[in-house]
Amino acid sequence: MTEQKPVSDKNAAKVTLPDAQIVQSVTHWTDRLFSFRVSRPKSLRFRSGEFVMIGLMGENGKPLLRAYSIASPSWDEELEFYSIKVPDGPLTSKLQHIVPGDEIILRPKPVGTLVHDALLPGKRIWFLATGTGLAPFASLMRDPDTYYKYDQVIMMHTCREAGELEYGRQLVESLKDDPLIGELVEGKLLYYPTTTREPSEHMGRITDNLTSGKVFADLGLPKMNAEEDRAMVCGSLAFNHDVKAVLESFGLREGANSEPLEYVVEKAFVGDGI
């Protein structure tokens, strides 16, 4: 992990792009993953779990924007994002080189389905993510509402390799010392990271660990059921498709902002490969 430190106040005053925000810090987690924090527009209100369009000015003079989940909680003074680096990706081939003091474009219109309002009340909430699909849950895990609404919060995150779990692992580790939510999280947040292509403490796909019942046994929880359990899903299209079938097999139904039910889904990206 390499970290680039916060910028000085001098840089914070420099705003020239339309909807520009200033990069405050950047952390590179692996050669494919990085996170960064930017200044927050004073007028921006969002619900934890939502996404916005962010980007850079393209070489043609037009903004090059992509959807990004806000990884920071709604109470944070800055905004945090967790990003892939696609080697030939139009945006991330450039975005991966930002440093503190640089400007990015941020359209302040948050939207999304991974919000508490889209679920009926329940006893447990399951956050199910692969890869950068962790981002909306990095926000929701830091939101006090998550712990007011549920007795238990289970974060299942699966990546191919252990290094790809590190952003989430350090974030979860930091929560118990957080002055705002440390006490709320204590004993309520159950973290279940797994890898699929490199040995680690827990292995296997989320779908397999749910259908086999392994995760319920490991965490001492009852089998998932529609009366008590709620779920939010964020991963590749293939993951979302397969995990939906698993959730439906437990009796959960897909909800939306307009019709809250037992689970909701959001794409972590469009397309099926880099």
Ligand SMILES: Cc1cc2nc3c(=O)[nH]c(=O)nc-3n(C[C@H](O)[C@H](O)[C@H](O)COP(=O)(O)OP(=O)(O)OC[C@H]3O[C@@H](n4cnc5c(N)ncnc54)[C@H](O)[C@@H]3O)c2cc1C
């Ligand atoms: C609702 C929504 C929320 C999103 N939130 C995030 C986020 O928080 N963090 C993030 O990194 N990306 C997120 N994305 C993906 C993001 O919008 C871009 O696709 C990504 O930044 C790559 O942009 P690009 O222009 O470099 O390449 P693109 O042309 O956009 O993508 C090229 C290819 O790279 C692959 N790819 C793209 N994004 C990812 C990814 N995140 N993980 C694995 N493979 C990927 C896909 O196969 C895609 O076809 C989100 C997408 C959607 C639809």
Ligand SMILES: NC(=O)c1ccc[n+]([C@@H]2O[C@H](COP(=O)([O-])OP(=O)(O)OC[C@H]3O[C@@H](n4cnc5c(N)ncnc54)[C@H](OP(=O)(O)O)[C@@H]3O)[C@@H](O)[C@H]2O)c1
């Ligand atoms: N991760 C890397 O090191 C790496 C490096 C270079 C390029 N890429 C490319 O980048 C793209 C995205 O890679 P990614 O690793 O971010 O995402 P990914 O391929 O979606 O894999 C992320 C995790 O989700 C699991 N998964 C994938 N499909 C699933 C499904 N249908 N049901 C349940 N679990 C599922 C994977 O398990 P499995 O391992 O069992 O599939 C893996 O643990 C891929 O096209 C890949 O070829 C990845």
